[in-house]
Amino acid sequence: MAVDFKNSETKDNLMRAFAGESQARNRYTFAAAQAKKKNLHVIEAVFTYTANQEKEHAEIFYNHLKELSGETIHVDGGYPVDITDDVSKLLRMAQHNEYEEHDSVYKAFGEKAKEEGFLQVANSFFMIAEIEKAHGDRFGRFAELMEQNKLFSSDKKERWICLNCGYIYEGENAPEKCPVCAHDKGYFIRLDQSHFEN
Ligand SMILES: [Fe+2]
Ligand SMILES: [Fe+2]
Incomplete structure (x- = not known):
């Protein structure tokens, strides 16, 4: 059933996704700095590379909100606290969050957008969900190398x-x-x- 965008759940989900992507970008930037301090420049590069992709995801979701420009959207949401000095754990935490976005969050947001008649938005959720899967795999590969002492x-x-x-x-x-x-x-x-x- 087509829904007015202003009253849709999809506009809330877009704001949730914008918040989630923005936070992921920051978490990965912080993680990159931690890796750098430990001379793990390759891990720094993995986090920075992925952080930049999260910025792009944030922008795609944000731009779908254009017709509500000037309004404020109130949403609640759950966001992870991933703070540790252990860089391989940071990789595992990042992997976990990426898989969660892929496996449940963005798929549900995509289904809702489809149901409400916002097909372009649904497409963004479904396609970005696949990217998050690749992110999760990438973080997992480097976590495994670190855990096995095989990074170098x-x-x-x-x-x-x-x-x-x-x-x-x-x-x-x-x-x-x-x-x-x-x-x-x-x-x-x-x-x-x-x-x-x-
Ligand atoms: Fe993302
Ligand atoms: Fe991601």
Whole structure:
């Protein structure tokens, strides 16, 4: 049944999603800073890269509210408190939240938008839900590497790329220091996990 947007649940869900994406962006930016402090530059990059994508999601949801410009929307919502010094736990917490968005929250918001007749909004919820799944998988992959102490080492020969200067090294372990730019081991990532490189 078509519903007036001003009286819809969808406009509330869009505001909830805007709040959720905005918070995720901040949480990942804070997490990136924590990773940086621990010389885990590759994890810093993973969080920053994902934070920027959350900003884009926020903007997409926010722009769907354009016709209510000048109004205030009151909503309630549940948002996570994910504070720890343990970077691998931050990755697991992020993974958990991403899967929750994918598995339940955005799918329910999408169904509601469809039911209320806002098909473009429904499409954004469904498509962004799929991106959140990819985010969850990404965080999970790096959490697992950290938990297994494999972020910079492998059981087999790998190609590693320095995220600072682009030097590519082949070996079981990432070099302690980049021989070209002298940046720390923390800048190395498996070549096949580096975007643009495979
Ligand atoms: Fe997102
Ligand atoms: Fe996400």
